[in-house]
Amino acid sequence: MNALDLSRLPVTKEAEVVVCGGGTAGVFAAIACAHLGKDTLLIEQFGSLGGTATNGLVTPLMSVHIPGNPQCSYLYNLLQEKLLALGAGNAGGTAFDPLMLRYALEQMCVEAGVRLLYHTFIPEVIREGDTVTAVVIANKAGLSLVKGKIFIDATGDGDISVRAGAEYNKGNPETGKNQPMSLRYIIDGIDMHALAECFAQEAERTGISKNAGVWNDGKEMYADCCRGANVTLTKLFEEAVEAGDLTVEDHIYWQAFGMPGRYGSIAFNCPEFFENIDGTDPDDLSISQVKGKEAIVRQLAFYKKYMKGFEKAYIAEIAPMVGVRESREIVTDHVLTAENILGKQKFADMISQSNYPIDIHGKQLTNRYLIEPADDGKPWYEIPFRSLIVKGLDNLLVVGRCIGAEFIAEASVRVQPTARSTGEAAGIGAALALAGNKSIREVDGADVRAIMIENGANFA
Ligand SMILES: Cc1cc2nc3c(=O)[nH]c(=O)nc-3n(C[C@H](O)[C@H](O)[C@H](O)COP(=O)(O)OP(=O)(O)OC[C@H]3O[C@@H](n4cnc5c(N)ncnc54)[C@H](O)[C@@H]3O)c2cc1C
Numbered sequence: 001m002n003a004l005d006l007s008r009l010p011v012t013k014e015a016e017v018v019v020c021g022g023g024t025a026g027v028f029a030a031i032a033c034a035h036l037g038k039d040t041l042l043i044e045q046f047g048s049l050g051g052t053a054t055n056g057l058v059t060p061l062m063s064v065h066i067p068g069n070p071q072c073s074y075l076y077n078l079l080q081e082k083l084l085a086l087g088a089g090n091a092g093g094t095a096f097d098p099l100m101l102r103y104a105l106e107q108m109c110v111e112a113g114v115r116l117l118y119h120t121f122i123p124e125v126i127r128e129g130d131t132v133t134a135v136v137i138a139n140k141a142g143l144s145l146v147k148g149k150i151f152i153d154a155t156g157d158g159d160i161s162v163r164a165g166a167e168y169n170k171g172n173p174e175t176g177k178n179q180p181m182s183l184r185y186i187i188d189g190i191d192m193h194a195l196a197e198c199f200a201q202e203a204e205r206t207g208i209s210k211n212a213g214v215w216n217d218g219k220e221m222y223a224d225c226c227r228g229a230n231v232t233l234t235k236l237f238e239e240a241v242e243a244g245d246l247t248v249e250d251h252i253y254w255q256a257f258g259m260p261g262r263y264g265s266i267a268f269n270c271p272e273f274f275e276n277i278d279g280t281d282p283d284d285l286s287i288s289q290v291k292g293k294e295a296i297v298r299q300l301a302f303y304k305k306y307m308k309g310f311e312k313a314y315i316a317e318i319a320p321m322v323g324v325r326e327s328r329e330i331v332t333d334h335v336l337t338a339e340n341i342l343g344k345q346k347f348a349d350m351i352s353q354s355n356y357p358i359d360i361h362g363k364q365l366t367n368r369y370l371i372e373p374a375d376d377g378k379p380w381y382e383i384p385f386r387s388l389i390v391k392g393l394d395n396l397l398v399v400g401r402c403i404g405a406e407f408i409a410e411a412s413v414r415v416q417p418t419a420r421s422t423g424e425a426a427g428i429g430a431a432l433a434l435a436g437n438k439s440i441r442e443v444d445g446a447d448v449r450a451i452m453i454e455n456g457a458n459f460a
Pocket residue numbers: 020021022023024025026043044045046049050051052053056058059060061062120121122123154155156157159181182184269322323324325399400401402414415416417419
């Protein structure tokens with residue numbers, strides 16, 4: 001066989017719907033589709049689900065900043081029940097233990113009848129005309145094909161769409177750079193009462209009591225200290241930078257969260273990187289892993305030297321997956337713009353709502369984007385189902401942080417609640433297309449939304 005003739009590889013699996021990538025959006029897509037009786041296969045490169053939320057250690061779940069925090073997802077309710085039963089979530093549904101989330105998501109897939117194919121990477125796609133007929137998979141069994149009727153690109157980076165020839169945007173059009181990446185980590189063995197004492201002493205020493213707290217008998221905590229902010233820990237960080245115990249970059253973005261069910265454990269939203277930040281470049285990903293671990297070891301030494309409570313602390317987990325905030329955004333039938341987001345645009349085929357701010361790390365929002373928000377008494381924007389349909393392809397949907405959105409819009413759309421609802425909508429949309437024997441373009445987003453609501457999804 002010609003080495004390049006991938007279409008002649010053996011077909012090792014087939015499914016009605018093939019979900020490519022088992023992150024936040026992919027899992028919700030697969031479960032929603034399986035709930036509607038469709039044979040659904042979920043392919044994931046790692047050996048667990050949740051992607052950035054679990055293997056990237058990204059906790060907590062952001063609020064959508066709409067009163068009541070509607071999640072636009074019925075699967076959110078089921079997941080929340082599971083996390084609470086496992087002691088791995090909080091009542092508000094925002095905080096979770098990323099390590100237990102892996103298990104909860106996997107169990108939901110198993111219960112829904114989703115077929116899981118772990119440790120399998122998708123390097124290429126087979127396209128005939130405007131249809132994706134198969135994805136090429138690479139795993140311990142070698143190279144082969146997986147055939148499907150509808151494919152859902154949930155890779156976060158739009159790998160499947162790009163391989164299928166879709167157009168895409170990438171990075172900030174003003175600088176050409178992607179959003180910063182981070183390599184997150186968890187430290188265990190922390191004496192939370194001693195840490196509370198340390199925060200109180202710092203507050204007294206500096207006269208600033210801001211953004212460093214431990215409460216609920218040490219079961220909950222939050223702290224941040226970003227360069228330029230005047231918070232409780234600012235002086236401590238400045239002293240450590242001055243002494244050479246931290247780098248300036250260590251201080252640019254530092255944030256720490258407690259997690260339900262993990263007493264004495266903190267998840268850190270750092271170190272953050274501002275160079276070599278292309279999440280689709282294997283060299284940049286490799287550099288981030290190496291530089292990230294160096295920074296993490298340095299930061300643990302800093303906690304031990306400068307803060308109480310870390311005497312017996314140790315690194316429990318370093319994310320196997322680099323945290324990519326933004327890489328490629330796929331061009332879909334409707335591409336969300338900054339104007340759509342800030343102008344609080346509404347759509348008849350809406351499947352998700354949010355008012356999460358435009359959250360661009362390492363860059364200030366310029367005046368160009370300070371559009372006067374529309375005042376229709378409904379302070380949120382909406383995502384149409386069309387933003388999930390990959391332009392120019394008949395059977396490919398895209399979900400999660402790489403849906404059709406310009407760079408500025410992606411900076412709001414990228415958070416987990418939105419990834420979940422776009423995934424859920426795509427899974428339902430795919431099932432409706434198959435049930436009605438029609439193309440995904442003929443599926444009405446309003447019908448998708450109706451099923452989400454019927455199953456318990458809460459919209460504003
Ligand atoms: C550092 C950081 C902090 C953040 N903080 C928050 C926060 O506090 N709250 C919040 O709500 N959001 C936060 N976000 C945003 C949010 O976590 C992510 O945007 C979201 O989880 C992305 O979900 P996704 O399903 O689109 O992609 P991912 O979770 O990245 O899932 C993609 C999946 O596809 C797999 N995959 C990729 N390519 C292939 C391939 N070719 N073959 C096979 N498998 C593949 C990956 O292994 C992964 O499992 C943060 C993001 C980062 C990076």
